[in-house]
Amino acid sequence: MRFPQSSSPTSRRNLLLGTAAAGALFAAGCTSNENNDSDENSKQAANTANDKPGKAVTIGFAGPQADHGWLNAINQQAKRRAKEYKDVTLEITEGSNDTAQQIGQIETLINKKVDVLVILPADGKALTQVGLKAMRAGIPVVNLDRVFASPQAYRCWIGGDNYGMGLNAGHYIGEQLKGKKNAKVIELAGIDNLELTRQRTAGFNDALKNYPNIKKVGRQAAEFTVESGQSKMAQLLQAHSDFDALWNHDDDQGVGAERAIKQAGRDDFLMVGGAGAKHAMDAIKADNTVLKATVLYPPTMAASAIDLARALGQGKGVGGLAELEIPASLTLYSAVVTKDNVDEYLPTGFS
Incomplete structure (x- = not known):
């Protein structure tokens, strides 16, 4: 948004x-x-x-x-x-x-x-x-x-609650990975010059502090659009061949992110979205993609x-x-x- x-x-x-x-x-x-x-x-x-x-x-x-x-x-x-x-x-x-x-x-x-x-x-x-x-x-x-x-x-x-979005996304991912040693996560953020994006990232980072086994290894800022989500996700995938979870700030840009993930043939991590779009909820219900949750706004x-x-x-x-x-x-x-x-x-x- x-x-x-x-x-x-x-x-x-x-x-x-x-x-x-x-x-x-x-x-x-x-x-x-x-x-x-x-x-x-x-x-x-x-x-x-x-x-x-x-x-x-x-x-x-x-x-x-x-x-x-x-x-x-x-x-x-x-x-x-x-x-x-x-x-x-x-x-x-x-x-x-x-x-x-x-x-x-x-x-x-x-x-x-x-x-x-x-x-x-x-x-x-x-x-x-x-x-x-x-x-x-x-x-x-x-x-x-x-x-x-x-x-x-x-x-x-x-x-x-933008901070709460990041906090709850981080806690969900943390609970999914708490049994994994040296777990790695990446973040596909929104527009970086917006306060809401900074709040979401701050909440996410604060949540991850509760899970010493998890390290955030990558972050890219997109623009809340399908096109930017696809291009920035492609960059993240190219830079990080091995990670366990992705948090994407926005379900609209998540459409593009999912395209990039599919094109790369990746399914070795879990993805959490943001906002609560119907297409995201449909994918979560079908449980046949990397998208396993979305945090509501x-x-x-x-x-x-x-x-x-x-x-x-x-x-x-x-x-x-x-x-x-x-x-x-x-x-x-x-x-x-x-x-x-x-x-x-x-x-x-x-x-």
């Missing part, structure tokens, strides 16, 4: 929630804080699951151009979730990777006086001012994944962002939590999908 901005995995503002836990909370629904009982415990008890239609809410959704499978899944998740609510109207922009154009689209939504904005900025830093503009106009903003430069530009942030965060926006528009909290307000931040968990649990996650796989 091409993310110019990413949240810090160590931010104290982030409330860590597993994907399943977050899904359970939002599927349970958000409930009104209105309660005539003055007893505080009764007020909190009222904040339980309820999906009944409430106040009509118009949600403006602005994201970047869907030029990647994950980004397209973000748009689709938001649209599908909004349709599930009879009280939600979704105003969605065409999406753009041009910051000036996206700012214009968001300003149009502000002028339409939508009740809440959900924004996945093409560049979080560059779009901070328009986030601030919306908040100052009284329109709460749900900042999706690529974080704005100021917390004043949004009411709630929700996104993935769940696009379901867009559906949860719609849930949060609806709750904000209706003055509600989150079902399943005692607090009367929605959290300031939600970091989704990077689950590892293997053949043992792939059926559970297949519905979230994106094309």
Whole structure:
């Protein structure tokens, strides 16, 4: 995924929630804080699951151009979730990777006086001012994944855990190889000048520190594209004739990596992908390639962002939590999908 901005995995503002836990909370629904009982415990008890239609809410959704499978899944998740609510109207922009154009689209939504904005900025830093503009106009903003430069530009942030992706990929590989002496691993990373790539590599390296029998012997940075995945993987294969595991940061570039692996006739190692594409999950389920797992960066965060926006528009909290307000931040968990649990996650796989 091409993310110019990413949240810090160590931010104290982030409330860590597993994907399943977050899904359970939002599927349970958000409930009104209105309660005539003055007893505080009764007020909190009222904040339980309820999906009944409430106040009509118009949600403006602005994201970047869907030029990647994950980004397209973000748009689709938001649209599908909004349709599930009879009280939600979704105003969605065409999406753009041009910051000036996206700012214009968001300003149009502000002028339409939508009740809440959900924004996945093409560049979080560059779009901070328009986030601030919306908040100052009284329109709460749900900042999706690529974080704005100021917390004043949004009411709630929700996104993935890049450090956690690397950490969980490293632990999975470590457990698979813990009985092997002098094991070797390589890494096919994303775009190196992106903070998210550095976070994923840092998490991976930190996990491997727990396995003294494993050494990372190679790393190449690709560009989150099929073509770059194929060319960079070919270079890795040529440079390393013997290794035991590969972690690839992104399932889209993994398509190219798998082509290079097949062309080289290699099947002597295991591969772990990243993000959770459907083709990767299908391969994991078939269990007939080197790809044995993928670490999620769940696009379901867009559906949860719609849930949060609806709750904000209706003055509600989150079902399943005692607090009367929605959290300031939600970091989704990077689950590892293997053949043992792939059926559970297949519905979230994106094309």
